[in-house]
Amino acid sequence: MDYIILDIEFNGRKFASEHPMEVIEIGAVRLDSSLQYKDEFSSLIKPIYFSTLNSFIKKKTGIPQEEIDIAARFPKVITAFREWLDLSTDGVLLLTWGGEDMKRIIQDVRMHKMDDSYWMSATYFDLLKGVLRARGLSNDISVEGAMALFELEPSGSAHRALDDAKMTSEIFRAVFKDLDFERSQHYVDTFSNAKERKTVKVAIKAMNSQKIVPTWDLVLEHYFSDKTTLVDPRKLEELQNYFAAQMGQK
Incomplete structure (x- = not known):
């Protein structure tokens, strides 16, 4: 089985709107069963709504508007991502930092009227909760905070999907022996906030x-x-x- 460390970025809005926020970048790293790097996936996505990134998102992620303008739409990117995931012939375990990534992907799959069965049945492990349990912490921490906790040297740009996935993979290696994979889960729809x-x-x-x-x-x-x-x-x-x-x- 391979481990897929997944991270996404999504666009935002500065005002109330009936339109949803959407995934604008997917980044992932594939590790083999020995936690060795195999390959990676990275793609920007042009959203339907709020395709002009606001100043906060541009500052936070550093994603250039010009690259969003020419990016593929979600259906094409998520199909390519699925094909990349399927290269792991012995199955995968998705690793996310919190539960938001799976929620956002499933939301966009549904918004584009695509079949969500793969994502609803995909097994994932919330590495953030795993780290909190392993270290006896009660408050959430960021990827950058966890890098400092494990005395790992940050690299790349925070809040870019692939760079965050790479840093998260380093955290995963550092805490791997202390993780309880019995707590792996499947996404469950949540209706309250x-x-x-x-x-x-x-x-x-x-x-x-x-x-x-x-x-x-x-x-x-x-x-x-x-x-x-x-x-x-x-x-x-x-x-x-x-x-x-x-x-x-x-």
């Missing part, structure tokens, strides 16, 4: 401090004043299950 889940945790803590037995109905009534945000029954069920899980930890 971090703020909504935090609201549930805050509600439970507040009620406990007031010596009130927390119930889902009380959380719903007193902590979600804007009920329109919960019209999606999938989100409502997810938050209710999250409440039950939090209560189970007490």
Whole structure:
């Protein structure tokens, strides 16, 4: 089995919009089962929306607008990436720094009305969480922070997909023996956001401090004043299950 260290960059916006942010760059490094470098993949992508990069994204990534303008669209790039992944005849394990990369890829696959079955069934390991567990850390750290933690020398440009993938591969080598690969996973759709889940945790803590037995109905009534945000029954069920899980930890 090969290890694929994956990183993406996506465009942003400075204002509220109904249009989604999109992947604008994919970078990946392939390591063999002995953690030796085999090859790499890198491609820019011209998005449908916000194809003119705003100043923040240009400064953060250093991606030239001129290169975005002539880049291929997502369907062509993701097809080429799939073909590159399939060169690993004994299968792959994707390594990501956090869960956002898989989410963004699947979002764009769906937006372009492509088949998402490969990505939904792909096995991936969240290396960020692996590092936090291995080192007993409670707060997220960046790739650059992890490089410093393992006393590794940064190289390339931060926030360029391939360079980030290369640095992440060095972190992967450094922490490999301490990783619990039983925690590898498949992407699961999430309908609530971090703020909504935090609201549930805050509600439970507040009620406990007031010596009130927390119930889902009380959380719903007193902590979600804007009920329109919960019209999606999938989100409502997810938050209710999250409440039950939090209560189970007490």
